[in-house]
Amino acid sequence: xxxxxxxxxxxxxxxxxxxxxxxxxxxxxxxxxxxxxxxxxxxxxxxxxxxxxxxxxxxxxxxxxxxxxxxxxxxxxxxxxxxxxxxxxxxxxxxxxxxxxxxxxxxxxxxxxxxxxxxxxxxxxxxxxxxxxxxxxxxxxx
Amino acid sequence: xxxxxxxxxxxxxxxxxxxxxxxxxxxxxxxxxxxxxxxxxxxxxxxxxxxxxxxxxxxxxxxxxxxxxxxxxxxxxxxxxxxxxxxxxxxxxxxxxxxxxxxxxxxxxxxxxxxxxxxxxxxxxxxxxxxxxxxxxxxxxx
DNA sequence: TGGAAGTCGTTCAGATTTGAACATCACCTT
DNA sequence: AAGGTGATGTTCAAATCTGAACGACTTCCA
Numbered sequence: 325x326x327x328x329x330x331x332x333x334x335x336x337x338x339x340x341x342x343x344x345x346x347x348x349x350x351x352x353x354x355x356x357x358x359x360x361x362x363x364x365x366x367x368x369x370x371x372x373x374x375x376x377x378x379x380x381x382x383x384x385x386x387x388x389x390x391x392x393x394x395x396x397x398x399x400x401x402x403x404x405x406x407x408x409x410x411x412x413x414x415x416x417x418x419x420x421x422x423x424x425x426x427x428x429x430x431x432x433x434x435x436x437x438x439x440x441x442x443x444x445x446x447x448x449x450x451x452x453x454x455x456x457x458x459x460x461x462x463x464x465x466x
Numbered sequence: 467x468x469x470x471x472x473x474x475x476x477x478x479x480x481x482x483x484x485x486x487x488x489x490x491x492x493x494x495x496x497x498x499x500x501x502x503x504x505x506x507x508x509x510x511x512x513x514x515x516x517x518x519x520x521x522x523x524x525x526x527x528x529x530x531x532x533x534x535x536x537x538x539x540x541x542x543x544x545x546x547x548x549x550x551x552x553x554x555x556x557x558x559x560x561x562x563x564x565x566x567x568x569x570x571x572x573x574x575x576x577x578x579x580x581x582x583x584x585x586x587x588x589x590x591x592x593x594x595x596x597x598x599x600x601x602x603x604x605x606x607x608x
Numbered sequence: 609t610g611g612a613a614g615t616c617g618t619t620c621a622g623a624t625t626t627g628a629a630c631a632t633c634a635c636c637t638t
Numbered sequence: 639a640a641g642g643t644g645a646t647g648t649t650c651a652a653a654t655c656t657g658a659a660c661g662a663c664t665t666c667c668a
Contacts, residue, residue: 325574325577326594326598327582327590327593327594327597328577328581328582330594330597330598330600330601331477331581331593331597332477332500332523333523333597333601334597334600334601334604335473335474335477336523337523337601337604337605338600338604340523341604358474381474381475381478381479381482432467435467435470438600438603438604439470439473439600440469440470442596442599442600442603443596443599443600444596446592447592447593447595447596448469448596450588450589450592450593450596451469451473451589451592451593451596452468452469452472453589454584454585454586454589454590454593455469455472455473455475455476456468456472457584457585458472458476458480458580458581458584458585459472459475459476459479461580461584462476462479462480462483462580463479
């Protein structure tokens with residue numbers, strides 16, 4: 325269980341650092357950053373709400389809330405899904421893309437400085453494969 | 467960054483599973499469980515508020531809130547610290563200890579089933595040492 | 609011995625998350 | 639083609655977290 329304890333503490337401490345850095349450098353929260361990052365990578369810079377929620381591991385209502393916030397900030401827009409009238413597309417705006425481009429380097433720097441760059445090549449490799457496998461297992465048994 | 471993505475998703479997904487299991491089996495939240503677990507291991511089953519907050523990686527106000535909840539449930543009591551009149555000791559009650567003993571096996575089972583047991587011995591070893599080192603680094607630069 | 613400066617835990621308002629309930633719409637069977 | 643089943647996104651109240659402000663107490667140095 326020592327492994328678990330360390331994993332848990334590290335993830336919480338990191339979360340805290342990231343939140344702090346993002347808030348200071350752009351007034352964004354970590355969930356909001358994650359949303360922008362996912363959208364930026366998506367084809368057409370847009371994604372369905374449910375799909376996006378799964379991607380960033382958030383509940384549907386949490387995503388609704390955050391998208392509303394990002395919409396107020398002009399970083400994201402909502403559009404109705406052409407193929408499904410129930411569906412809503414979250415679309416990254418130009419301003420959102422610029423915001424992300426401006427903030428991403430600092431964010432990546434924090435992640436590297438506190439996590440990635442502190443691991444040996446073997447540790448990084450082992451952790452990556454372990455996390456990918458675990459993530460898959462967790463997503464499989466929804 | 468793939469490593470980071472997987473790490474982040476895994477930690478969030480796991481958090482979710484754990485929360486679900488704890489709530490179903492004992493009406494506890496994960497932070498609450500962490501508090502009980504730490505107290506159970508502490509000498510005299512008691513800890514100073516600030517120390518406990520650092521241990522479970524929570525803000526002071528979040529801890530105040532959760533200790534109040536646990537106090538209402540009769541699982542924890544507050545006591546004034548003999549050596550410092552400002553200080554408050556969170557003390558695990560008998561009921562709290564029993565509750566923890568009852569819930570712990572199921573909790574550990576979830577952590578093992580979704581994380582620990584899915585890793586090879588090498589991965590577990592690498593991850594543990596990596597997490598311990600990272601945790602230490604994060605705690606050092608408070 | 610007197611503060612000045614720091615620590616301790618709490619409080620408060622505001623922000624965010626959760627889970628259930630809901631209305632809307634798609635899909636599939638008959 | 640109609641109805642049942644399931645999916646989608648939103649809403650709401652309640653729970654929780656955050657960060658700053660606060661009063662109470664310690665500690666340390668002059």
